[in-house]
Amino acid sequence: MIRLWIRRFLPTALAFCLLVLAHQPSYAQKLVTSVSTHRVLINSNFSGTELVLFGAIDEAAGAQIGTYNVVVTVRGPARSFVTRQKSRILGLWVNAQSREFYQVPSYLAVMTNRLPAEIGTPDMLRKNRIGLVNHMFTQQISTDVADVTQEDPFRAAFLRVKSNDGSYRADPNGVTFLTPRLFRASVPIPGTAQTGNYEVETLLIANGNVVAKQQTAIEVVKTGLEAVIATEAREHSFFYGLGTALLALITGLIATLLFRQE
Amino acid sequence: MPIYLPIAELPVNIFIILGLGIAVGFISGMFGIGGGFLMTPLLILFGIPPAVAVASVPAHMAAASVSGTFTYWRKHLVDYGLALVLLSGALLGTASGVWLFALLRRAGQLELFISLAYVALLSIVGVLMTVESIRAIIRTWRGTPPILRRPGTHAWFHGLPLKLRFRQSRIYVSAIPVTVIGFVTGFIGAMMGVGGGFMLIPALIYLMRVPTTVSIATSLMLTLMTMLVAIVLHSVENRSVDIVLALVLMIGGVFGAQFGVRAGQAIRAEQLRLLLGLMVIAVGVRVAGGLINQPAELFSVVPQDVWQ
Numbered sequence: 001m002i003r004l005w006i007r008r009f010l011p012t013a014l015a016f017c018l019l020v021l022a023h024q025p026s027y028a029q030k031l032v033t034s035v036s037t038h039r040v041l042i043n044s045n046f047s048g049t050e051l052v053l054f055g056a057i058d059e060a061a062g063a064q065i066g067t068y069n070v071v072v073t074v075r076g077p078a079r080s081f082v083t084r085q086k087s088r089i090l091g092l093w094v095n096a097q098s099r100e101f102y103q104v105p106s107y108l109a110v111m112t113n114r115l116p117a118e119i120g121t122p123d124m125l126r127k128n129r130i131g132l133v134n135h136m137f138t139q140q141i142s143t144d145v146a147d148v149t150q151e152d153p154f155r156a157a158f159l160r161v162k163s164n165d166g167s168y169r170a171d172p173n174g175v176t177f178l179t180p181r182l183f184r185a186s187v188p189i190p191g192t193a194q195t196g197n198y199e200v201e202t203l204l205i206a207n208g209n210v211v212a213k214q215q216t217a218i219e220v221v222k223t224g225l226e227a228v229i230a231t232e233a234r235e236h237s238f239f240y241g242l243g244t245a246l247l248a249l250i251t252g253l254i255a256t257l258l259f260r261q262e
Numbered sequence: 263m264p265i266y267l268p269i270a271e272l273p274v275n276i277f278i279i280l281g282l283g284i285a286v287g288f289i290s291g292m293f294g295i296g297g298g299f300l301m302t303p304l305l306i307l308f309g310i311p312p313a314v315a316v317a318s319v320p321a322h323m324a325a326a327s328v329s330g331t332f333t334y335w336r337k338h339l340v341d342y343g344l345a346l347v348l349l350s351g352a353l354l355g356t357a358s359g360v361w362l363f364a365l366l367r368r369a370g371q372l373e374l375f376i377s378l379a380y381v382a383l384l385s386i387v388g389v390l391m392t393v394e395s396i397r398a399i400i401r402t403w404r405g406t407p408p409i410l411r412r413p414g415t416h417a418w419f420h421g422l423p424l425k426l427r428f429r430q431s432r433i434y435v436s437a438i439p440v441t442v443i444g445f446v447t448g449f450i451g452a453m454m455g456v457g458g459g460f461m462l463i464p465a466l467i468y469l470m471r472v473p474t475t476v477s478i479a480t481s482l483m484l485t486l487m488t489m490l491v492a493i494v495l496h497s498v499e500n501r502s503v504d505i506v507l508a509l510v511l512m513i514g515g516v517f518g519a520q521f522g523v524r525a526g527q528a529i530r531a532e533q534l535r536l537l538l539g540l541m542v543i544a545v546g547v548r549v550a551g552g553l554i555n556q557p558a559e560l561f562s563v564v565p566q567d568v569w570q
Binding site: 044079084191 | 263264265266268269271272273321322324325326327328329332333370371373374378489490493494495496497498501503505506508509512513516517519520553554555556557559560561562563564565566
């Protein structure tokens with residue numbers, strides 16, 4: 001009885017499972033990415049660097065070659081920022097209103113092969129955090145933490161200032177297709193980059209839908225003397241100060257001896 | 263050639279910073295001043311965060327004042343008693359200044375306060391110096407001897423208690439006004455990243471009636487002391503002293519100062535003072551312009567945890 005049941009239904013069940021699996025897009029396309037380095041070292045002549053990401057689209061046999069769009073997003077370590085607005089008070093431009101942006105990326109780069117608006121619907125872009133404006137910029141409002149509308153002047157100003165100083169960037173030509181299935185993205189890491197972990201996310205989009213996703217991380221660290229100085233200044237601030245004072249005295253004394261007129 | 267500043271956390275061109283050190287060092291050697299009032303705004307102009315600029319400039323000034331202090335010390339021109347009393351006030355002033363600096367930084371009004379203090383101080387000192395030097399130039403031009411005002415009358419603070427005799431300075435005054443002068447110098451120095459010599463010297467000469475050379479020697483010694491203390495206090499309280507920035511500045515500074523001293527000796531004293539007065543006014547006007555004109559970007563973004 002049971003055997004008969006299995007014999008009758010198992011093929012149907014298997015076929016059904018396969019059909020479901022085949023409809024899952026992640027099985028039709030695979031994304032393979034590789035970054036040029038996983039550790040960016042800040043040494044004494046660091047003035048920024050460029051991170052290069054290569055990606056290959058691996059299509060299962062039979063999947064049709066469509067036009068793909070690729071979004072590479074790099075998110076730096078979270079940090080809180082204060083955005084202040086100057087107002088004219090008694091004829092002087094002074095900091096008046098301020099908002100606190102709570103734990104937002106200190107660095108954000110969105111590299112695409114075309115304008116994000118051409119990649120998907122506004123809903124899809126927001127859901128997948130594609131584009132600078134579609135990221136969460138939570139503000140501390142009294143005891144609550146929430147994001148506000150994209151039209152909020154402080155949110156817009158925050159994005160503008162961060163874009164102008166190079167710590168936020170969006171490049172619709174940041175991803176280049178070398179062949180229809182091979183692409184390259186270059187992400188500039190500025191000299192002002194904060195140390196910590198950077199999350200690198202690559203999305204493969206076909207027909208306005210995310211069909212594959214790859215995530216990796218890189219680390220930005222101070223190395224050598226820069227690391228020693230930063231650690232000393234933080235951990236042993238008193239001795240660090242004493243050392244700097246001593247350095248000033250010695251430099252002054254050396255100069256005195258060098259230029260002595262007798 | 264870029265060099266990475268580990269505390270400011272940004273790369274700068276080493277030659278620009280070295281050039282700034284030499285230029286300001288030249289001016290400070292020429293006029294016998296610390297040059298902090300020029301260096302701090304210039305560094306901010308070149309993109310160094312204000313907190314790092316104010317905290318790192320004292321190292322440059324300490325290094326630059328070593329040479330002069332050493333010279334005056336060998337000529338026995340420093341009044342140690344006076345320096346000690348001034349220093350006690352200056353240390354209190356420096357500590358209060360560093361503390362208020364940290365407080366204002368948290369409140370987001372540091373920039374405004376530094377700017378206002380600069381405008382007020384620079385315009386007062388600049389105008390006084392310019393007027394005084396023009397008078398001196400006119401006197402020399404007419405050939406009349408300088409008026410020596412040395413009346414025997416006592417100022418109000420001569421009635422204060424705790425009188426001390428400062429032998430090198432040949433004065434007998436209460437310790438209270440001396441301490442207050444030291445306090446104000448230390449306070450303004452720590453707040454604004456300036457040495458305060460340009461206020462201390464006139465105060466000693468005109469208020470305390472200390473001989474000019476002793477005033478300069480004592481002031482230089484005091485600048486060295488307060489700047490060394492300011493470095494340590496800023497390191498502990500604000501953690502914004504950038505040793506790499508400080509080193510490049512001081513190397514440029516000590517060299518520039520040597521050439522400045524030689525250039526200064528070629529110009530007449532009152533013309534030198536007029537030049538300095540005009541320069542002080544120019545910096546004041548520049549800072550005032552930043553407060554009065556509408557900035558291109560009304561918004562600013564700063565990391566919230568920089569002082570932690």
